[in-house]
Amino acid sequence: MTYNLQPLLRSACELYPSSIGNGIARSWSEDPNESRLSFSDWTFLESPEDQWAAATFSSGSRFSTTQTVHCNVVEGHLLVNRHSRGKLPLEIRQDPAIRELFGDHHLLAYPSHYPGMTHRLEACWYNQEIHFGVRQGQVIVRTISRNGLLEFIPKHIFSNSESFDLPAELMDNCVHWLNLDTKCIEVRRRPSIWVKRPRDWQITLQPRIAYRGNVRLVNPQSSIFSEIAGIFRYFVQPEWLTVFQPNSEASRLTVEIRQMDLSFYVNGRGILQCRQLGAEIDTNQDAGTWYGLRSKIVLKDIPVFSRSIIVPLAQTKHRRLGIHVDVRMEETGEYGRYRINSILGRLSCAPEPRLLYTLAHCHALTSFCLPDRLTSRTGSEEALAILRSGASKPWTRLGAGALGILIQLQTLTPQREYYPAKNKRLQRVNWDKNLTASIQHDSYDSLVCSIIAESQRLAKFSHESLDVVGSAEPSHLRFRGERQREIYERPTIDYGHKTRLPAVYASRDRKVTFQGENVYSVSQMLLQGYSSFPKISPLLSYLESYRVIGGFRNDGGSVTNARPLISQIEEPIAERWGELVNFCRLEKNDTAVLFCLALLAFHPKPSMDVVRSLAAFHYIDYLKDLEVPDFPSFVNLSSSQVPPLPDLERFLESAYRSFQPTYVCGNGKLRKRSQTDAAKHQELCEEEAHEFAACIQKQWPIAADDLLAEGLEFICIDMAAAIEAIKPGSAEGQT
Structure with a gap:
């Protein structure tokens, strides 16, 4: 269809030749009204390329050159200098600047x-033309806008391993552009x-001045900056300091540390x-403690003149300097503040674990004899007191x-191991x-392990996921090292509140054993009476665990008569349960009962609750009177357990009513009829017995006299006899 419209399209383009250039300008610019492209007259090529219209264009800038553009009015293709639109070369696409x-x-x-420049972005980027090129192996990016011609400056230009030209505030998360028209570097912060x-910083090349509004940046290479960096040395990196001077006379030199949200100014x-802490840097940096810690700054509050210390909260680095240790803390953007309490003679801080452990860690690393x-x-x-x-x-x-921090504290302990490992001789x-020997202390290990163990226990109540940190128990060598060190140092534990009780000498012939303790416990219980009985677990749970339980037909007289002691100790209590209960109930001699139960308690694995239950049968009257x-x-x-139906039906057979024939047995027919009625009577008895047994099962467990048989009418079973038959004492219940 488009091919058929070719004559019409060509005549329209010849009639309105500027329409092609306007369309191209609109596609290359975000704002068509700001397009600066100017096109020459469009001419169509000769056949067979008569679908192509050609013209030259220029952006109107003093740096631009004339280019030729070809447009296929039928298929919509566009060529610039006979090249179509395409990807950037690989070396440009993969460059860090891009x-x-x-x-x-x-x-x-x-x-x-x-x-x-070799390439230009197909469309404007934020109303700017973006051009790419390569100069001496380095990718060049330039932009053209109403602000002028700008060239991208990589960050590595401003610093090297030894020095830097711009502070971190003007480097981190910032992009630098060199305005070739104004000879000024513009520092733009992301995302803009x-x-x-x-409010963007600008750096003029002639003269070399960095400013933002009415504020001028102090040159990091100047002597003023070096003096200020010396004050904050080891507390923060010099690159983190942004020093600037307002132009007004009333304003004073200001030092900002954006990573820590701190700002300092020169006071009167x-x-x-x-400004944030309301304190000035003390001219006397001696805090009376933490000697050797280089990363601290001593402050003096205004106007009360109390003193405090600020240190970074980070990993520590230390190295030996003779009998002292040089300690430095890495800069991470966080700091802690500690008040110097000269009355109590200590450093104090908020009760936050990280601050407290950092306080202990700094004390430990700066310890001296x-x-x-x-x-x-x-x-x-x-440190140990904290x-x-x-x-x-x-x-x-x-x-x-x-x-x-706790793990760092744990590393301050000397590593001890047996030598040889198996023999444990040395x-x-x-x-x-x-580190010096005064810094490395064995007590850190046990204290850190106890704190970590408590933290792991409390982790059960936390919903946050965190890797579990192992805390092995301190070894015997560790504890021995602690005790050995206490000989030569002041004790770190206050024993004044602990009262030493007189020690009782334990002779070798009175060595306490597990079996002896059981015998002593039973003897004390029997001698002191029922009031000394401890709480006993339910006896039923023990009896149900036995497969066979001895009965009560023995009167208990054979328990202690002419039986070997080993038999009385090791024979299972379950098989002798009935005779033991009868013996404890009926025996009047307390000594005999004590001797019997003491033998049971002397078993290697006694059931003490069962033994205590037997003692209760000897002392408690209502247990003695049990039937x-x-x-x-x-x-x-x-x-x-519910009794099965067949057993209940068997018990009820004795309650069947006897069959009473109503016919004279002289006649053979009548005799035969009488036998038939007797069989039906037996079947009816069995049916009623089954029905009564099912009623008993539904109400089980229940006493025989409390059975409810409402709604049940029995003709062939005597109810009174049936209830007597199922009672435990009946002859049927004992079978």
Whole structure:
């Protein structure tokens, strides 16, 4: 259809030649009104290429050159300098600068009309023409907009391994553009890297001044910056410091640390004062403790003049300096503040686990053989006191930061192992060469393990997932090392509140055994009477666990008569249960009962609750008066067992009413009829017995006299005799 419209399309283009250029300009620009492309007159090529219209165009910039464009009015193809739209070369697409600016966007480009540029993005990007090129092996990106001609500057231009030209605030998450028209570097912060904003930093090349509004940046290579960086040395990296000077006379030099949300300014006394903490940097950096910790800054509050310390909350690095240790903390963007309490002689902080463990860790790493002036204790003594305090005990599961500090504390213990490992005759101790012996203390291991174990226990009540940290129990060598160290150092545990009770000498002939304790327990219970009986588990649960239980037909006289002691100890109680119960009930001599039960308790694996139950049969009157069943034994006793129907029906046979014939037996026919009626009577008795037995099962367990037989009418069964038949004492119930 489009091919048939070719004459009409050509005549329309010849009649309105500017329409082709306007369409191309609209497709290449986000805002058609801002397009600066100017096209020459369009001419159609000769046959057979008469579908193509050609023209030249220019962007109107002083840097641009004229390019030729071909447009196929029938198929819609577009060629620039006889090249179609395509992907950027691989070396340009994979360059870090392209990924930093465009991310993973799919970029299509035409040949560029700017000198030194090879490709141009097919459409405008934020109302800017984007051109790409390669210069001395480096990818070049330039933009053309109403702000001028800008060239992208990679970050590595501003720093190397030894120095830097811009602070981290002007580097991190920022993009730098060189305006070739104004000779000024524009620092644009993400996400607005394509749009210039009034609050963006700008750096003029001649003279070299960085400014933002009415604020001028202090050159990181200047002596003023070096002096300020020396104050914050080891607390933060110099790159993190942004030092600037407002142009107004009333404003003062300001130092910002954006990573820590801290800002300092020079106060009237010429000292740096923090706006957030309301304190100034003390000219006296001696805190009376933490000697050797380089990463601390001592502050003095305004106006009360109390002192405090701020340190980064991060991993520590340490190295040996003779008899001292140089300790530094890595910069992570977080810090902790500790108040210097000269009255109590200690450092205090908020009761937060990470702060407390960092406090203990710093004390431990800066420990020396002489006590600190502030605490009057060594760093190890102070660290151990903090770890033993109630504030250090976790009340919920510890986070990853607090656990990391505890693990660092745990590494301050010397590594001890047996040598040889199997024989356990000697020990090998490995000391950290970068730490002094006064720093490495064995007590850290046990304290850290107890804190981590408590945290793992509290983890059951937490919904957050966190990797489980193993905390092995300290070894015997560890405890022995702690006790050995206490000989030469001041004790770190306060034993004053513990009262030492007189120790009782345990002679070798009175060695307490498990069997002896059981015998002593039963003897004390029998001698002291019923009031000393402990709580006993239900006896039924034990009896149901026995397969065979001895009956009560024996009066118990043979329990202790002429039987070997080993038999009285080791024979199962279940098989002798009936005679043991009768013996305890009927025996009047307490000594005989005590001797019998003591032998039962001397069994290697006695059932003490059963033995105590037998003692109860000897002391409790209502147990003595119980009527025991007269059976030789019991098998598979179960309190919830229901008697089967056949057994109940068999018990009820004695309650059948006898058949009374109503015919004279002289006649043969009448005799035969009488026999038939007797058989029917027997069947009816069995049916009624089955019905009565089912009624008993439904109400089981129940006493025979409490049976309910409402709605049941029996003709062939005597109800009174039936109830007597199923009672335990009846002859039928005993079979």
